[in-house]
Amino acid sequence: MEELKKGGIFNISDLRNVRISIGEIVEEEEEWEPMGPHPMPGIATLRNWDFMLLNRYKPFYAPLCDMCCLCTYGKCDLTGNKKGACGIRMDAQHGRIVLLACLVGCSAHCGHGRHMLHEMIKKFGGDVPIDFGPEVDVEAPLTRLVCGIKPKTIRDYEKVFDYIEEQIVQLADALHTGQEGSYRDFESKALHMGMLDSLGKEAADIIQIASYGMPTSYEGGGPDVPLVDVGIGTIDTTKPVVLVIGHNVPPAADIGDYLTENGLEDRVELAGICCTSIDTTRVYKKAKIAAALGRQLRVIRMGIADVVVVDEQCIRADILELCQRVHSPLIVTNDKAMHGLVDRTDDNPDKIVDDLVSGRAPGVVILDPEQVGEVAVKTVIQMDKKRKGLKLILSDEEFKYYVNDCIQCGNCTLACPNGLRIGEANQSATSGDIKPLAGLFDLCVGCGRCEQVCKKHIPIVDVITKAAYPQVKEEKGRMRIGRGPVWDSEIRDVGAPIVLGTIPGIIAPIGCGNYPNGTKDAWLIVKEFAERNYIVTLTGCMAIDAALWKDEEGKTVYEQHHGRFDAGGVLNIGSCVSNAHIHDAAIKVASIFAGRPLRGNYEEIADYILSRVGACGVAWGAMSQKAASIATGFNRLGIPAVVGPHGAKYRRAFLGRPDLKDDWKLIDATDGSEIYFEPGPQHLLVACETVEEALPMIAKLCFRPSDTDRGRSIKLTHYIDLSLKYLNAYPPDWHLFVRTATDLPIANKNELLKKLEDEHDWEIDWKMKRIKEGPIRGYDPSFNPTNLRRLIREKKK
Amino acid sequence: MGMEIPFDVANIPGPEMGEVAPPEVIGSYISSAKRPLLVVGSEILRDDFFLETAIEMGRKGVPIAATGHSIRGFVEKEYTENVSYYNLHELTNCLRDPGWKGLDGKGNYDFVIFFGVVYYYASQMLSCIKNFAIDPLIRAVSIDRYYHPQARMSFMNISPEMEEGYKDMLNRLVSSIK
Numbered sequence A: 001m002e003e004l005k006k007g008g009i010f011n012i013s014d015l016r017n018v019r020i021s022i023g024e025i026v027e028e029e030e031e032w033e034p035m036g037p038h039p040m041p042g043i044a045t046l047r048n049w050d051f052m053l054l055n056r057y058k059p060f061y062a063p064l065c066d067m068c069c070l071c072t073y074g075k076c077d078l079t080g081n082k083k084g085a086c087g088i089r090m091d092a093q094h095g096r097i098v099l100l101a102c103l104v105g106c107s108a109h110c111g112h113g114r115h116m117l118h119e120m121i122k123k124f125g126g127d128v129p130i131d132f133g134p135e136v137d138v139e140a141p142l143t144r145l146v147c148g149i150k151p152k153t154i155r156d157y158e159k160v161f162d163y164i165e166e167q168i169v170q171l172a173d174a175l176h177t178g179q180e181g182s183y184r185d186f187e188s189k190a191l192h193m194g195m196l197d198s199l200g201k202e203a204a205d206i207i208q209i210a211s212y213g214m215p216t217s218y219e220g221g222g223p224d225v226p227l228v229d230v231g232i233g234t235i236d237t238t239k240p241v242v243l244v245i246g247h248n249v250p251p252a253a254d255i256g257d258y259l260t261e262n263g264l265e266d267r268v269e270l271a272g273i274c275c276t277s278i279d280t281t282r283v284y285k286k287a288k289i290a291a292a293l294g295r296q297l298r299v300i301r302m303g304i305a306d307v308v309v310v311d312e313q314c315i316r317a318d319i320l321e322l323c324q325r326v327h328s329p330l331i332v333t334n335d336k337a338m339h340g341l342v343d344r345t346d347d348n349p350d351k352i353v354d355d356l357v358s359g360r361a362p363g364v365v366i367l368d369p370e371q372v373g374e375v376a377v378k379t380v381i382q383m384d385k386k387r388k389g390l391k392l393i394l395s396d397e398e399f400k401y402y403v404n405d406c407i408q409c410g411n412c413t414l415a416c417p418n419g420l421r422i423g424e425a426n427q428s429a430t431s432g433d434i435k436p437l438a439g440l441f442d443l444c445v446g447c448g449r450c451e452q453v454c455k456k457h458i459p460i461v462d463v464i465t466k467a468a469y470p471q472v473k474e475e476k477g478r479m480r481i482g483r484g485p486v487w488d489s490e491i492r493d494v495g496a497p498i499v500l501g502t503i504p505g506i507i508a509p510i511g512c513g514n515y516p517n518g519t520k521d522a523w524l525i526v527k528e529f530a531e532r533n534y535i536v537t538l539t540g541c542m543a544i545d546a547a548l549w550k551d552e553e554g555k556t557v558y559e560q561h562h563g564r565f566d567a568g569g570v571l572n573i574g575s576c577v578s579n580a581h582i583h584d585a586a587i588k589v590a591s592i593f594a595g596r597p598l599r600g601n602y603e604e605i606a607d608y609i610l611s612r613v614g615a616c617g618v619a620w621g622a623m624s625q626k627a628a629s630i631a632t633g634f635n636r637l638g639i640p641a642v643v644g645p646h647g648a649k650y651r652r653a654f655l656g657r658p659d660l661k662d663d664w665k666l667i668d669a670t671d672g673s674e675i676y677f678e679p680g681p682q683h684l685l686v687a688c689e690t691v692e693e694a695l696p697m698i699a700k701l702c703f704r705p706s707d708t709d710r711g712r713s714i715k716l717t718h719y720i721d722l723s724l725k726y727l728n729a730y731p732p733d734w735h736l737f738v739r740t741a742t743d744l745p746i747a748n749k750n751e752l753l754k755k756l757e758d759e760h761d762w763e764i765d766w767k768m769k770r771i772k773e774g775p776i777r778g779y780d781p782s783f784n785p786t787n788l789r790r791l792i793r794e795k796k797k
Numbered sequence B: 001m002g003m004e005i006p007f008d009v010a011n012i013p014g015p016e017m018g019e020v021a022p023p024e025v026i027g028s029y030i031s032s033a034k035r036p037l038l039v040v041g042s043e044i045l046r047d048d049f050f051l052e053t054a055i056e057m058g059r060k061g062v063p064i065a066a067t068g069h070s071i072r073g074f075v076e077k078e079y080t081e082n083v084s085y086y087n088l089h090e091l092t093n094c095l096r097d098p099g100w101k102g103l104d105g106k107g108n109y110d111f112v113i114f115f116g117v118v119y120y121y122a123s124q125m126l127s128c129i130k131n132f133a134i135d136p137l138i139r140a141v142s143i144d145r146y147y148h149p150q151a152r153m154s155f156m157n158i159s160p161e162m163e164e165g166y167k168d169m170l171n172r173l174v175s176s177i178k
């Protein structure tokens, strides 16, 4: 029988043998675009696409542990790619661990998103419209692409989360002992999880943008978003300070509301750490960003916060202990991280305040954000008075005592993830030189492992902070608040230059602060690429850390560069969930600029992006499982990522081999012919040892087969120049990216032609300044690259 | 020879942990290797001595893959004879493939020496070689001032005040390469 549509008229007497059951009334979807081939893909739907990627970018495994202990057959020793008792080999087991990491990361984003949806429907109702202003018509590219849904109100996200959650459960099932056995299939599942992760992030951010009226393309949004203070030095500790930590903004937003409603905005500081701080600045004008994740332990230990409010993700597991040490009451606001505290959600707020201020309760659980607003503010005002006399930075005498007490045993160094030579620095301090100790402040990732192994019980973190205190007090930066979506109008302006290569790339520094060598690298990466007219789009902790450093004029990268999605722009897109808008920008290039169908059409759009959109993620301090799922989501969409050396501990990389010719074949969609092409992008996931190595690598991963000769010449200029600047050498593979003489940087064309002739045996026609023989392929402006046979327009005769 | 604590103390991979070996033993393995390869990282730039040590090994015929930004040092010293820049991930990915043609087009290597690579990155790559470069077997060793359990052989942890002793070990290693 035909489906009965709402509002349709039918004659009951015409119906025979029909059972009518009334469930959810399906409202007809407005036909905004015909449905593509893969709406709401299941685990196996996009497997062919994944396998194409995995053939070119073969999974590379570097086990962090050679054993498996997931079931009672174990422990199993898998060293040397042996099999465990269940039959799984080391490589598949590592695919499994990667899937597990992506599962955890994806669940964090999507659990957060679902929670946000519940909260927002409760607070504002489900009919909050998704309307991002005159410049954003394609409001939810990933939602349209993956689900085939064009969301009109936040309630529409119920269906999206139903889909995501079902897929997550199916993928989690595959992790059980005796399920999947192939590393390639584990990786395909991880890529599926990564895609769900990106969708969940988009959903979470769209829901909060729509509900709270965060910046969009209405006045004051986009490139015009205001700057805010960043850094420990910007927090006014003469006022009561509420410190919010985590990723889920409603409690912090309600603290802001309470301050506004009670005229307390100038009396109380609301500062944050990590993504909650970024999102707080999107809803409350006076909010400040104290620091990114790497400074969490130290900000708390410095005693800056008179009250600490945590929500979810990236909160230290010992947060309660840390807060108790500095007499800061703790309010936990999320059922995913309750830290053993009593749930006081239904209690009288004044009674809770009383218990916190008196110290009867070191912390409480309050699951109602509005109640958090009231309790946090009332508590902080009283705590500020109580905590005034506390001295939490070491005195000069204490400092001297501790550095002298150090016996240089080296235990701390062995415990330190960055192997910092703390004993050596202590020794310098004993003879009056505190510079080495002060220098450790920025290199330290704030984990606290060193202190636990120090037999002399030296509070190492406090000793380093004391040495660095004068510089820490001056940690004062500025950054743009998170702008959310890239506008359709911006995409229309830059779509062509991106695909042709004349804007050499979109660089996306994202993620956590587990840097190998401090926060300055984050700044350097942004500065180098913005000055070279790439578009730099940041999110999360890297967006914060990049704002801590200034150029000779005393300006941060956000003050030095414009905030448009255009050449030379430095955009803070927002928190971790906001980085879905970076996927979205790439998707919109394919759909808005190139007119590719979007709805339920993931594979074709990813194929377009892989071959044509020179974007590269940079997770220089990637630490979390979320970072694993984020990178994997980027990868499935055809966007490569570079990680710092700690990223090698993710155990898996996706690396291409330019020396294997057959890995680099594309189809010309115009006639179906197969073309060998240059390795662009060469990898999907790769680690670099130092920032000096990363800079040319990032530039290299922006090459795409679609580059015009002008675009390629610009990209080559930067690749070679960055390599000469930081490695003092030509990249050994620059010639692979030369298709024709006009691909060469104009300034040193002759010199490069000579190099091609001398070092690579290419045949040059010197009279015409042309390349006669040598390149992998010639330059063909009409080349229409694809990896999908079904997109061939006309079969080759 | 004996047991040692990993430089990153929790980095205990499993039943197969590398042996602590004196420089002369590692030197003699390098001498008897058919295709040795020296992999250097950015930490060799912290003191000219380490760069010179690598160059010395290069002069003795051990080809060098300069990873990280260590290539800078070789270019500045004008030693480019048998040195090539490689990203360490890319290089290790090639090493695990028996069909790889090597830096000189003559094939893969049988003995790989890690020197001056950031500890945890080196450890991961040593793990890949240990677990996956098994047929034919590639032996990977470390000559850094850290104990590397993922290497087949490694020096012990050497504290900063023993730096001179460490340099002496490197000298002994280089002179034992025949």
Ligand code: SF4
Residues within 6 Å of the ligand: A068, A069, A070, A071, A072, A073, A074, A075, A076, A083, A084, A085, A086, A087, A088, A177
């Ligand atoms: S899951 Fe397999 S490899 Fe792991 S402990 Fe059990 S039997 Fe061993």
Ligand code: SF4
Residues within 6 Å of the ligand: A405, A406, A407, A408, A409, A410, A411, A412, A413, A422, A423, A426, A453, A454, A455, A456, A457, A458, A460
């Ligand atoms: S563990 Fe303690 S005593 Fe030993 S070197 Fe470190 S700070 Fe000094």
Ligand code: SF4
Residues within 6 Å of the ligand: A412, A415, A416, A417, A418, A419, A420, A422, A443, A444, A445, A446, A447, A448, A449, A450, A451, A460, A461
């Ligand atoms: S707190 Fe800092 S110095 Fe201590 S172990 Fe962690 S990173 Fe190293």
